Amino acid sequence: MTREQSLELMRSVLGEIAPEVSLDDVGPGERLQEALDLDSIDFLNFVVGLHERAGIEIPETDYPQLSTVDGCISYLAKRDG
């Protein structure tokens, strides 16, 4: 998955969870959960969204890799090829 594809995927999943904030407002190293004000259910919905739309398995132990925008992009590139 390219960087652009990953960002698009993230925007689309987050659009349902946090519609009033834009992913573009989040710095690459900023903590996603804080920047977007996601609670544990929001974050779970985010993971479920990525899992369903990208068709990848995301074990709980991998959650820390999804804590920043860049982290998500690397993770998605790795898992999806």
Next chain:
Amino acid sequence: MGDFKMPSLGADMDAGVLVRWLRHPGDKVQKGDSIAVVETDKSTIEVEVFEAGVVEALLVPEGERVPVGTVLATIRPAGVAGAAGAAAAAAAAGVAAVAGVAVAAEHREPEQPPIEVHGVPAISPLISPLVRHHAAQHEVDLDTIQGSGRGGTVTRADVEQAAGRAASRAASRAAGAPRASPLARRLARENGIELATLRGTGPGGAIVEGDVRRAAAGVEAAGAGAKSAGTGEPSEPAVRVGAPPPAAAGPPRAGEDRQQAMRRAIGALMARSKREIPHYYLSTTIDMSRAMAWLEQANRDRPVASRLVTAALFVKATGLAVAKVPEVNGHLVDGRFQVSPAVHVGVAVSLRQGGVIAPAIHDVGVLAMDELMAKLRDLVGRTRTGVLRSSEMSDPTITVTNLGELGVDSLFGVIYPPQVAIVGFGRVADRPWAEGGMLGIRPCVTATLSADHRVSDGHRGALFLSAIDRLLQRPETL
């Protein structure tokens, strides 16, 4: 009896808007069926009927705001003969029944004519807060959209289509007023920023919250002082689509007016709680090592969509602990405390743009963890973006509030009257822990109880918290 009244969907509610009728005269209804959609200051709620019967007359037109207690409709209870039922119900309401139902000859003149529902245009079709948000973002006037969803509901796709149509309209429209989301406008106003100086990064070049925040922070807005077309940036024609002129009076729309109304409603409820309820507060730190280990193992075996969160454990433990100290579970009304035989745990859900609602998960004690988790996710989702049911608003017998993700160590909640207790959980964090003369590190959470001193006192409250603690030490039993 036969009257269906505007219910109180929260102690703070004094009026609601009857948005849409879901049933018509002649429809049979079962207990728990939704009969109407009501909008309060805080949320959109599907109102359920209390008893089975047949809908006789709908007395309030869609779009009307009425006080709590107003008779909205008459329902003939199952098993009651037509004419007698209609006469009794109509007599109570003071209004004649809708044509088609036999009316007893001795009826008095109606105070107002009954409303023929089928001919009344829906003034405010059912629109979820999420769709409202999209409409606000795209500056689409919801009243002009034909809903394509079930029952005429306006869907997100409808909004996007309308926005698309608007954007392709002739550019001869005055390009004076810049397109901006309502939130962006408010922020700009508050910070003294001219919208015309900003370059919008939202849909169609609209100015969004982020644009204003950056400007407020002193970051130079690209193309400041010039319209975006002048800098060669691609731009949509600045078309205002059906948005009401700022000075127009009218019912509050989605966006900040609803926010203000919600803030007022919450403020009134919290002020009343603090004024009337003598709160006492207890806190305890709970060793979560067993619970977190159990959770990790449980989630390893579960597909992503079924994973459990710690909040679910907290809700379940609270629901079960009530058995030990029933006087934290119930309602205090008119000076009398009524312990509740059922345990419906209210879950405080924060709304993304401010505000808190605490709808109930019913019968928590008998739910398996997976069921509870599914209900929790569904409830949080619907609280933020959809529609809640009246039973979820009126039934909580105790509430749980959890702000762990924000890094707060402990949280002392404010009791939602007529409830008598609220349990708070902070974040789960590693702490030093002494046991058996040894010092180690364990994940811990601080659990608190705020309770009504008219109904329980510290000793009983402490027993309740320690019951929650014991339950969290045996997570496999939850």
